[in-house]
Amino acid sequence: MLPRHxxxxxxxxxxxxxxxGRSISTLDLTLYYGSRESPESPSRLAIIISKKLIPSAVKRNxxxxxxxxxLHSLLPTIPVGYDFLILPKPSSLHLNFDQQRESLEKLFSKINTD
Incomplete structure (x- = not known):
């Protein structure tokens, strides 16, 4: 679980x-993000997985x-001062554990924080 802040x-x-907010999409994930009031405040993240995508609560969790x-291991590389919302797409269900990480890294590398 991510730290509370x-x-x-x-x-x-x-x-x-x-x-x-702005959005970025890859084949497997969609990311919505927007800046926070204070640019020095830590970034906040959330993941939403719909019941349509994964009907079983056990598999969804x-x-x-x-x-x-x-995300916990990627926190040091994530830009500070933003809110992020991650929405998986159906194609992300077929990724193995390492491919999930690569997909998240690819998604966060596309962020334009200007």
């Missing part, structure tokens, strides 16, 4: 990020935990 509370920020594990 790196978790994005979805209740308040999900729709705001999807409407006014396993997939979420795997992505969170990769």
């Amino acid at each position: 790196h978790r994005l509370p979805l209740r308040f920020f999900r729709h705001q990020l999807q409407k006014s 396993l997939f979420r935990r795997q992505l969170q594990h990769h």
Whole structure:
């Protein structure tokens, strides 16, 4: 699990990020991101996996935990001062553990933080 100060509370920020934030997509993942009020504040992340994508709660939570594990190890490389929302696509279900990490690295390398 991500540290508390790196978790994005979805209740308040999900729709705001999807409407006014920027988005980046790869074949496997979509990333919505927006800047925070304070550029020095730590980045916050959230993962949303729909029931349509993975109907079984057990498999859905396993997939979420795997992505969170990769994000935890990528935290030092993630830009500071942003909120991130990650949405997996159906093609991401067929990735193995190492390919998931590569897909996340590729996604975060595309971010334009100017």
